[in-house]
Amino acid sequence: MTETPTPTVPSDPPPLTDGGQAQLDWLRWMREHEPVYRDRHGVYHVFRYDDVRRVASDPQTFSSELNRDALGAENITRGNPAWTDPPEHRRLRNLVGQAFTLTNVREYEQRTYRMGAELLDALDGRDSFDLVETFVWPLPAMLIAELLGVPVSDRELFLSYADKLASLQVGDDPTDDEEGYGSMMSRVTDEVRGYLLDQYRDRVTTPKDDLISKLAAAEDDGSRLDEDEVVNICLALLFVGHFSTNGLIANMLLCLDEHPEVAARLRKDRTLIGKAVEEVLRYRPSGTRFxxxxxxxxxxxxxxxxxxxLVMLWFSSANRDERKFTRPDEFDIDRFPNGHVSFGHGIHFCVGAALSRMEAAVAANLLFDRFDDIRIDRRDPLPFYEQGMWAPRRLPVVVRRRS
Known part of the structure; x- marks a missing residue:
C-alpha cells in the first residue's frame, strides 16, 4: 500500500490523473489531521463520514440552493430537486419522482438491454477495442435520449451535447465568476437548453410516451412544472445522470479487471452483481464531492x-473513512452493511439512483453474456479525468468471445 503523505501544510487536492491514488492518500491525511479544512478560496471541506452525513441531512443549516449569489448557477439549477431546499424541494421531488417509479425503471431496463446489445453487435469480429468509446460512453446517453423522446434523426446531435458537457473543466475556485461551476455550465449548456426547450414545447401541444411528456403532465396537489423546470431537470439527467452512470460502469469494469476472482464469482452467480455495484459505488464513486x-x-x-x-462534502473520503468501514481500502462485494454516500444522503438522495444501478447491472450482464474474458490492455497508462469525475476516459480491452 502506498505510504500516507505527511504534508506540513494542507494543499489543494491532487488531480485524479494517476487513477486517484494520490488524492486518496491526501484524503486519508485530511480525515486524520484536518477533518474540516478551509482552503485558500474560503471553501470549507468536510472529510469524515459522520460529518458528511450530518451536513447532507441538515438543509435548514446547510442549503442546497447554490443560486446566482453563490455560484452563478440559478438559471441551470432552478427546478432541480438536488439544488433546492424545502418546502420547494418536496414539490419538485414529488413531481419528478412520478417519472422515476420502479415500474418505469423496469420498463427502461428492457430498453437498456436492447440498446446495449446493439452496441455490442457492432463490435462483432473485433477482439480489441476501447470499451468506453464503443459501449460505456454511448449507452447511458442513448438511453437518456430515448427516454426523453429525442427523435432518432437527432440522436447524434444529442450525443454531441453530451460530448461538449464532458469537456467542461471548472477552475480550482468554485466562487470565480469566470471559471466557477455556474458560469462554465451556463456557457456550455446554452445550446442544449434551447434544444430541450423546443422538445418541451412540442410535447405540450403533442404529448408522447416519453419522459418530457411525463414531466410536463406531472401534477401534485394542483402544482405542475413550468418549462424552465422541465428543461433543467432534463439537462441534469443528461449531465449528472449520464456522467455518473458512465463513470459507474467504467469503474465497475476497472474494479473487476483488478479483482479477477470477483469477476469469476459474478459470472457464476449473477445475483451477486447488485452487491458488486454497491461496492463499486463505495470504492470508486464517479462523483467525488458535492x-x-x-x-x-x-x-x-x-x-x-x-x-x-461554501461547504464541500467529500463523498469519496466518507466512503473510505476508517471510522465507518472495516478495511476501507479493500474491494469487498460481501461488505455488509454498505452505507456508502455516493448517491447523497437525506432528502437529497439521488432521484435517479435506481436508474443508474439498473444500467450498471445490465451492462455487466450484457458483457458477461457476450464475452468469456475481458482484459484491460495496460501497456500504456490509462487516462483519467483530472477533476470532477473519478473515472477512466478510455478502457482499451482485449476480449475472448463466448463459443
Missing amino acids: MRVARVDAEVAGTPIPAGS
Whole structure:
C-alpha cells in the first residue's frame, strides 16, 4: 500500500490523473489531521463520514440552493430537486419522482438491454477495442435520449451535447465568476437548453410516451412544472445522470479487471452483481464531492463555519473513512452493511439512483453474456479525468468471445 503523505501544510487536492491514488492518500491525511479544512478560496471541506452525513441531512443549516449569489448557477439549477431546499424541494421531488417509479425503471431496463446489445453487435469480429468509446460512453446517453423522446434523426446531435458537457473543466475556485461551476455550465449548456426547450414545447401541444411528456403532465396537489423546470431537470439527467452512470460502469469494469476472482464469482452467480455495484459505488464513486452553502453561522467537528460559506462534502473520503468501514481500502462485494454516500444522503438522495444501478447491472450482464474474458490492455497508462469525475476516459480491452 502506498505510504500516507505527511504534508506540513494542507494543499489543494491532487488531480485524479494517476487513477486517484494520490488524492486518496491526501484524503486519508485530511480525515486524520484536518477533518474540516478551509482552503485558500474560503471553501470549507468536510472529510469524515459522520460529518458528511450530518451536513447532507441538515438543509435548514446547510442549503442546497447554490443560486446566482453563490455560484452563478440559478438559471441551470432552478427546478432541480438536488439544488433546492424545502418546502420547494418536496414539490419538485414529488413531481419528478412520478417519472422515476420502479415500474418505469423496469420498463427502461428492457430498453437498456436492447440498446446495449446493439452496441455490442457492432463490435462483432473485433477482439480489441476501447470499451468506453464503443459501449460505456454511448449507452447511458442513448438511453437518456430515448427516454426523453429525442427523435432518432437527432440522436447524434444529442450525443454531441453530451460530448461538449464532458469537456467542461471548472477552475480550482468554485466562487470565480469566470471559471466557477455556474458560469462554465451556463456557457456550455446554452445550446442544449434551447434544444430541450423546443422538445418541451412540442410535447405540450403533442404529448408522447416519453419522459418530457411525463414531466410536463406531472401534477401534485394542483402544482405542475413550468418549462424552465422541465428543461433543467432534463439537462441534469443528461449531465449528472449520464456522467455518473458512465463513470459507474467504467469503474465497475476497472474494479473487476483488478479483482479477477470477483469477476469469476459474478459470472457464476449473477445475483451477486447488485452487491458488486454497491461496492463499486463505495470504492470508486464517479462523483467525488458535492457542495452546500451555510445558511447561518454553523460548526462542524469543532470548526466554526460562517454564514454564506461554501461547504464541500467529500463523498469519496466518507466512503473510505476508517471510522465507518472495516478495511476501507479493500474491494469487498460481501461488505455488509454498505452505507456508502455516493448517491447523497437525506432528502437529497439521488432521484435517479435506481436508474443508474439498473444500467450498471445490465451492462455487466450484457458483457458477461457476450464475452468469456475481458482484459484491460495496460501497456500504456490509462487516462483519467483530472477533476470532477473519478473515472477512466478510455478502457482499451482485449476480449475472448463466448463459443
